[in-house]
Amino acid sequence: MSGLTxxxxxxxAGAGSAALLLAALTFQHFGYAPCELCIxxxxxxxxxxxxxxxxxAFGWKRGLAVLGLLAALTAVAFAIFHTGVELKLWQGPSHCSGGISGMTTMSANDLMAQLQAAPVVRCDEAAWSLFGISMAGWNAICSxxxxxxWAGSVFRRA
Incomplete structure (x- = not known):
């Protein structure tokens, strides 16, 4: 990559993040519902x-590249946190569950039926893994x- 501007x-780097988003949406499309930390x-x-x-599209600006680096580092931090929750190294959110819309306008029976049908997606259980590494772990590595x-873009001389 040293020959790139x-x-x-x-x-x-931006295309890599777009590819990771596309991969996450593809997994979701094929039935792997995301938990709160995945989102x-x-x-x-x-x-x-x-x-x-x-x-x-518009040209390199160091300030924008720094923001890109910070976004990528934030993705690393979130992915490491999620991986640690999956590995039971620390506690994750206690409310990882599916959402229910329209609760204020439905009857008690309708609410109960929707609650029972709502998917509960746990943050502390890996839904998929490859070579023993969960999606969150792979996200940490890729991020x-x-x-x-991004750091190469920011710190290399223009």
């Missing part, structure tokens, strides 16, 4: 993808690589 590095991990990738696209690419 700072602008190209930022574009590659939380998506936001920094969205920010990094938008920043990378903006830099790619760390993307952070390195």
């Amino acid at each position: 700072n602008r190209q590095l930022a574009g590659v 939380l991990q998506r936001w920094p990738h969205l920010a990094a993808a938008v920043l990378g696209l903006g830099i790619w 760390a690589v993307l952070s390195g690419i």
